Amino acid sequence: MSEHKPTANEHRHVGLGTIADAAGVSKATASRALRHPESVSTTSLSKVRHALAILGVEAGDDSEARSPQLLALVRPTAPAGYVDPYARLFEILTSRIFAQGIAAVHVEVAPNRVEALAESLLGPAEGDPHVQGAIVLGGGAAGELAAKLAERGLPQIRVSNARHEDGISRIVLDAANGIATAVQHLVHLGHRRIGLAVLRDSAAAGRIAGFRKSMAQILHIPATRDQAPVVEAAGGTMAGVAAAEELLALRCSAVIACAPSLSFGILEAAARARLDVPRDLSLLTVGDMPDADVIAPPLSQVSYDWEAIAVSALGEVRVMVAEPAEAVRIDYSVAPDLVLRASAVPPQRR
Incomplete structure (x- = not known):
């Protein structure tokens, strides 16, 4: 036989x-x-x-x-006047997800849509969720949605600039490290009067503390509010303009901006005051600045390796989906790198 x-x-x-x-x-x-x-x-x-x-x-x-058939790629809705700091990462993740034969549903979360989106992604409580996993970028409403997904045990990983003890795997973008790098570079150029423009959000306190600590250590000064001026802004280009005007009034020769919208506002404020960047004011952005190399002047920035972050985030969530019982919660930080262009030079007398 x-x-x-x-x-x-x-x-x-x-x-x-x-x-x-x-x-x-x-x-x-x-x-x-x-x-x-x-x-x-x-x-x-x-x-x-x-x-x-x-x-x-x-x-x-x-x-x-098999790989999960459907992943949710989540980010908060960018309010009018904001520049999405996760735009490049979102684009890379989308490309990589589809390249690996996985479908992706794009989810932009507004504060009043969290419950509805959670229901749409998760489906009935007694059934399987409509998506097999999620990658959540940023905080705010996106973080609230992540918490809803976690309640149902959906495999997910968050990429954000703040660490929370919520039990969710995450990759933390270490802005404090980036601010220290920015301070060190500006001091190396000869700047002593350096200001910080930061968004008024949950990460602001850590960024401000990191800035003042770096100023104290590098310049050997007490780094009080007078010696290390900080302006917290609500967000958007006009808030950046107001922040820049305040820092210029404090005679800062260089400004570190912690959001793209603030950088655009600082450029606008400098133009209104008939100041040249970088001759009269050096500017350095911490975080991803879209088209930083084609802005006039090309902006120096402390930015992240988005390709590497995308590979890590997607790889981790796929493992979680494949083997949920064996998945290990991850929590690590990613330090940004300094990208030098033309917006920061040695201080000039003005």
Whole structure:
């Protein structure tokens, strides 16, 4: 009697655990071998492929080991006059999600839409959620939606500039480190009168403390409010104008702006005061500044490696979706790098 050879259709529902047992590896290793073969050792990859051959299935036939079919990519709605600091990351994540054969639903969260969006993404309480995982950018209303998703145990990772003890995996954008880098660079250029323009939000206190600490350590001064001036702004270009006017009145020769909208406002305020940037006022932005290289003058900034962050965020959430029982909560910080252009120069007398 000839040996029956199973067809792919007969093994369409072979589980990840079965593959792992046949290969003699953990389910996590089997999952990585199926999704990202380059991430496992040659020996483990060979074992998994041998197990697939024995089971009579192709790598793509394991329904339990497949990538999630639908991910939610969430960001807060940018109010009028704001520049979205996560625009570039959102764009890269979208491209990478679709390149890996996963569908993505784009979600922009306004404060009055949190409940409705949570219901839309999660579906009925007794059923499976409509999305298999989420990547949430920023705070505010997006953070509120993340909390709703976490209540139902949806695999997700947050990318934001503040750390909270909410039990959600996150990548923290370490703006305080970026501010210290900006201060160090400006002091190296010769600036001693440096001001900080920061948005009035939950991250403001940490940024202000980091700024004054850096000023004290680098300049060896007490870094009081008079010596390390700070202006908190509500957000938007006009708020940046008001912040810049206040810092200019305090005779600052350089300003560190912690949001793109504030940087645009500072450029506008300098133009109104007939001041040249950077000859009369040096400007350095902390965070992603869209088209910073084509603005006049091209803006120096302390920015993040968005490509690397996108790879990490997407990789982590895929592991969480594939193996929720084995997923480990992550919480780490990413420090930005200094990108020098033409908006910060040694101070000139004015």
